[in-house]
Amino acid sequence: MSTRVDRHRLQVDEELARFIEDEALAGTDVPVATFWESFSRLAHDMAPRNRELLETRAVLQGKISQWHKDHKDQPHNHEAYKAFLTDIGYLVPEGDTFEIDTENTDPEFASVPGPQLVVPITNARYALNAANARWGSLYDALYGTDAIDGAPLPGPYDKGRGARVVARARVFLDQAFPLQGLSHADAGRYRVKDGALLVDDQPLQHPDKFAGHQGDPKAPDSIFLKNNGLHVELVFDRTNQIGARDQAGLADVRLEAAVSAIMDCEDSVACVDAEDKVLAYRNWLGLMKGDLTDTFDKGGKSVTRALEGDKTYHAAAGGEITVKGRAIMLIRNVGPLMSNPAILLEDGTEIYEGLMDAMITVLIAKHDLAKATGDRNSHHGSVYVVKPKMHGPGEVSFAAETFDHVEKALGLPQNTVKIGIMDEERRTTVNLKECIRAAKARVAFINTGFLDRTGDEIHTSMEAGPFSRKDWIKRKSWIAAYENLNVDIGLECGLSGKAQIGKGMWAMPDRMAAMLETKIEHPKAGANTAWVPSPTAATLHALHYHQVDVFAVQADLKKGGRRAHVDGVLEIPLATFRKWTQPQIIREVENNAQGILGYVVRWIDQGVGCSKVPDINDVGLMEDRATCRISSQHIANWLHHGVVSEAQVMDAMKRMAAKVDDQNAGDPAYRPMAPGFDTIAFKAACDLVFLGVKQPSGYTEPVLHARRLELKAAG
Secondary structure, eight states, rough: OOOOOEEEEEEEEEHHHIIIIIIITTTSSOOOHHHHHHHHHHHHHHHHHHHHHHHHHHHHHHHHHHHHHHTSSSSSOOOHHHHHHHHTTSOOOOOOOOOOOOOOOOHHHHTTTOEEEEEETHHHHHHHHHGGGGEEEEEHHHHHHTTTSOOOOOOSSOOHHHHHHHHHHHHHHHSSBBBBBGGGGGOEEEEEETTTEEEEEEBBBGGGEEEEEEEEEEEEEEEEEETTTEEEEEOOOTTTGGGGTTTOEEEEEEOOOOOOEEEESSTTTTSSSSSHHHHHHHHHHEEEEEEEEOOOTTTEEEEEEEEOEEEEEETTTTTTTOOOOOOOOEOOOOOOSEEEEEEEEETTTEEHHHHHHHHHHHHHHHHHTTOOHHHHHHSSOEEEEEOOOOOOOHHHHHHHHHHHHHHHHHOOTTTTEEEEEOOSSSSTTTTHHHHHHHHTTTTEEEEOOOOHHHHHHHHGGGGGOOOOHHHTTSSSSSHHHHHHHHHHHHHHHOOOTTTTTOOOOOOOOOOOOHHHHTTTTHHHHTOOOOOOOHHHHHHHHHHHHSOOHHHHHHHHHHHHHHHHOOHHOOOOOOSSSSSHHHHHHHHHHHHHHHHHHHHHHHHHOOOSSSSSEEEEEEEEEEEEEEHHHHHHHHHHHHTTTTSOOHHHHHHHHHHHHHHHHHHHTTOOOOOOTTTOOOOOHEEEEEEEHHGGGGSSGGOOOHHHHHHHHHHHTTT
16 A cells, blocks of 8 residues: 555645655746645546546447447448437537647647657656657668668678668668769768858759758768758768768768657556656656656666757858757657546545646646757647547547646646647547547647557447458458548648648568558658657658658648548448358467467566567567557457357467467566466456456556556565
8 A cells, every 4th residue: 555645635645746746846836735736626627527428438339339239130231320320429510621720839740740759658768769769870770670681680790781771871862862963872072162062063953952061061070951851961970980981981871760759658658556657757757857867788888878969050051050859759648548546536536547647747848848948849838748549529628628727727828738639549530520629729640540440440349240350450441541531631620731640650660671661651641750669660761751742742632632531431340251260260369369468468567568579470569558459359359259269269368378478488577377377467368358348448458457456466
């Protein structure tokens, strides 16, 4: 039992109270008493509304499930189904055309396209890496991945591979920054004369792409170029092993890469109590103050990582220009569902975690807003909060009202807090325009999330019948309608030039060649940002934004109007022709079970909310609660409709538990699940599957939180 202290009708874990009063509030203009009184009012006044929204979810789900039961033996009638959804208020009428009036968004949202990282805020090293991924070495990214000639072999530096990397980088420079009558591959000298870049006395075909330089203009230390809003830095150093062998002394090509990074308090963390939340909040405080560091061992040496500073260079047009050295950071709060024992309300119930996150993370962001000069997160006085797992316009409106209260409590101008709307639940997808309208003065970000979206799709239509195998779900028409509609409505609501329209994660961090080949489809689809799993992936994905002028694509798409409609989104991806063999069925269950177990065992036993988990074929995949949600709901659906039996699923769970044990044999902190199959982690994984139909919206959090707290209580 934690020690609690009384703060204005709130029973607060003492560790959390000390952190807020001694660290988070220190240096702000918010008195301690004022903070707690306002926080208490927010927590108590908004809790009933939060509860009502969750009850509405349950009522709507019950009605949809009953509709499918009532029509089980009839051919699916799309028009009748759509009319039913309208009658019960699941589908709301679409209002008049409007455009968002969000103000004071930073260029990273309004005019600079580029990759976006999502990292667990509880891991300081990862958070710092993500923030510093604003700039990345193209040479390192190409050399260290399979992007060129397969993955590199272990051992000393391979000069042949290095030469191929340099050649590939020169090809990029020729494509993005072509010279008049010369290739960068043949360049021997870069210099600046009269505000222009000359390469062997040849100018750029587009001189305005030269942004500036550092050092002596006759022999610069670096050259800054700019294309499609993104900077590229050419680094010259003849003492460097690469630069020494290069005829121009070019030692590296550095790309402006992850222009934004989501510091995550939600799907990629395992925060179940005050201890966990303080870790998350303290790291966010360090990022906002700019003093977060992390010391770790790397190659037998102690390394300390800190935030990179901004870059200043001599501008082509004269004077100096500063470009940001770190990604602009968003903070992802928890959605409306979960509560947390870190704070108890007057009636003894736990605080809704989303309300706690709202008050505390925005308070912490005041440390950044107070900076008048120097390295800042937002130069436009905004705080960027990603709100996940909202179901429909009512819940978006609730989020906006929550931040109204927070801003008043903390003395911030109205609409300081900008909201990122995660379009990852079906009731948000089919009502997206009205969701955006509900926060039209705050919207700075919308994006699609296939995994959570599919998990909700399965749970919402659980009674409709067995779903297709997971790979086939991706091929159904609803997913294209979902992805296209998100962009179409975002453009229709005026997000271009004001806010990000994003796409989801590339889940295979070791498959960079495949990413380079396929992820260019995201900017081609009109997305000015997309998620990537690592700083290296961000550097490589940045190449796509040089190849595609996203804002030109958006302008063309806007002229054409909507390509997708709600009717397409409402197509349920059921298995229409079930000619599966028993081996195919068992293989699908095993694939899901292995992913669930590989993720859950780390979540429960080690508190790791996101990691690279080997799949059934030993391919490393980035896993978080969204991937776990789809896998658990898929098995639950097949169980519910008798595609597979409980005995078959349990047999698969045990076989895959043994496989996961083998995959983690080298981890000294790992606790095996086989042969006893009685660990809390194994029980949690089974709960997700066998109790999956009963989980609210198919979410994994209630089970995971309960089991993690059980393990903590057991010591």
